[in-house]
Amino acid sequence: MKRILVTGALGQIGSELVVKLRELYGEEAVLATDIRSNSSEAAQSGPFRLLDVTAADAVFEAAKDHRADTIIHLAALLSATAEARPLLAWQLNMGGLVNALEAARALGCQFFTPSSIAAFGAGTPKVGTPQDTLQRPLTMYGVNKVSGELLCDYYFAKYGLDTRGIRFPGLISHSAPPGGGTTDYAVDMYVEAVRQGAYTSYIAKGTFLDMMYMPDAIRAVVQLMEADASRLKHRNAFNVTAMSVDPEAIAASIRRHIPHFELDYDVDPVRQSIADEWPDAIDATAAAEEWGFRAEYDLERMTADMLAKLEEKRRPDQKIS
Template sequence: MKKILITGALGQIGSELTMNMRKIYGNDNVIASSRRRQENEVVESGPFEIVDVTNPQHLVDAVKKHKPDTIINLAAILSANGENNPSAAWNINMNGLYNILEVARENQCAVCTPSSIAVFGPSTPKDNTPQDTLMRPTTMYGVTKVAGELLCDYYFKKFNVDTRGVRFPGLISNVALPGGGTTDYAVHIYYEALKNKKYTCFLQKGTYMDMMYMPDALDAIINLMEADPTKLVHRNAFNVTAMSFDPEGIAAEIKKHIPEFTIDYNVNQDIQNIADSWPNSLDDSEAREQWGWNPKYDLTAMTKDMLDTLSKKLNIQY
């Protein structure tokens, strides 16, 4: 990668990935884009374009103007929000991806589109879920991610577009708040632990899901896109994970630092149903073998870093 266009650059992943990539590749070589402009560090520190991925001309204009060799497509509607508005989820997640692949084909750009553990469904093996397995998702978000994996594979095989992607688990960030996903509790719990010493969880006890700290997620995107393409077999669907825990597990880790912290439960059944359809844990051995995936953070290290960072951000001692 030498010059990169990032769509959805003001979202949870994009806001951090843009700044991280600008440090690596130079401010002028990482073009941020979003449907709306916000006055923040991402917009002010380098090139920014208004790009609605459902508008093909927006993409054409941005690519012709900046001539990127790589497009990182982060424009998406996530799982919980997608169930509230499935038509919008399909439009942005699928039609937007098609538009990106078309402009990439015409301009010889590589494309990275993250997939998700949402591609799996109730009939998928729950524990140590294999790289290649049954995928029958029960959410619109999951449907779009399965279709997106297949569409990216098609563009690679049919048109030789260099498409790559990972199946992200829940992502935990100390910078941007999450945007309507099933795993959002694992971010909110740290804020509430510092602010109120208690948290009411919308998932029930014993709900295991794979998770990853954002610094590892950023490394996953960059390392995959910089990997030797001849070694990549599962180009658009690499399982990646760093940890798997349930609400009690993350609460217990927080209590090591904030002993008075308590957790209770008020289950949102719609979100619980989504969580129940996803794996408890993933097998990411193919990513480790093919491009050297190796996360740096486990639950213990992440919790310490989250609490330290957020305590400074919120000006709350713990």
């Protein structure tokens, strides 16, 4: 990667990935784009352009003007938001993906877009979920992700486009606010633990889901994009994970730092039904074997870092001891 266009650059992944890419490749080498702007480091530390990914000509022109050799396409509606607005999700998630792929094809760019554990469904094995397995999701976001995986495979097979992707688990970050994902409860729990020492979970006790701390996710994207293409057999949908946890496990980890932390439940049936479709714990062997993936953060290390970073963002008189 030398000159990179990032769509959805101000979202949960993009806001940290853009900063890392600029650190690695230079501030001017990374064009951050989004449908809105803000005062974040991703928007202010280098080139930024307003971009609606549903406008094909605009996506092409942004990539051409930047002389991009790599497109990292992150713009999407996430799981819970997509389920509330399914037609918009299809138009944005699939229309935007096609437009980004077409721009990459026309300009000969390397291409990355994330998939998700949402691509699995109720018939998928829930423990040790294989890299290659049954995928029949019943959510619009999941349907989008399976379709996206297949579409990227098609562009590789049909046009020789260097497409790559990762099936991300729930991502936990202190930098960006939750963006409408089902696993956002985990981010909320850390934030509320620091803010008020208590949290009410919309996901039920005992609901195990794969999670990953954002630094591992960012490192995984860079590592995959820099990997030797000849080693990649799966390309567009590598399983990755760092931990399988439920709300009680996260709460227990938080209590090692904030002993009085209280966890209650008020289960949201919509988001719970989404979570119930997803695996408890996936198998990331293919990513390890094909491009050397290995997570560095387990639950305890992630909790310590999350709480420390969140405390740093608060005024001293607001801190929880």
